Amino acid sequence: MSPDIxxxxxxxxxxxxxxxxxxxxxxxxxxxxxxHLAHCAECLRQYDIDTMVKGLVKRSCAPEQAPPRLRLTIVESLTTIQIRYTD
Ligand SMILES: [Zn+2]
Incomplete structure (x- = not known):
């Protein structure tokens, strides 16, 4: 099995x-x-962030979907952190 193919x-x-x-x-x-996640640290980090967002949303709003605005706010703040980290 080669993950690259x-x-x-x-x-x-x-x-x-x-x-x-x-x-x-x-x-x-x-x-x-x-x-891809198995060998790409950058995407795995994003996956971890999304897992965390999903967990937060689930905890605060279950079983309803989070309002799009809330999700946007969370994603924006995480993206800001990520940009700073990369920079
Ligand atoms: Zn990747």
Whole structure:
């Protein structure tokens, strides 16, 4: 098994992390993202952030979806931190 052959690139992985978390992907796509996360630290970090966001949203709003504004606020603050970290 070589993770490089059927791998997603970073932009695809980052765009689909929420789908991946929700288990809404087809098996082939799911494997692609999993393979990418297995060797890409940058995307794995984003995955961890999204997992955390999802956990926060679930805890504060279950079983309803979080209002889009709340999610945006969380994601924006996390993105700000991430940009500072990268810089
Ligand atoms: Zn990546």
């Amino acid at each position: 059927n791998d997603a690139d970073c932009s695809e992985a980052l765009h689909r992390v929420f789908e991946y978390l929700d288990g809404e992907m087809e098996a082939g796509d799911h494997d692609k993202i999993a393979a």
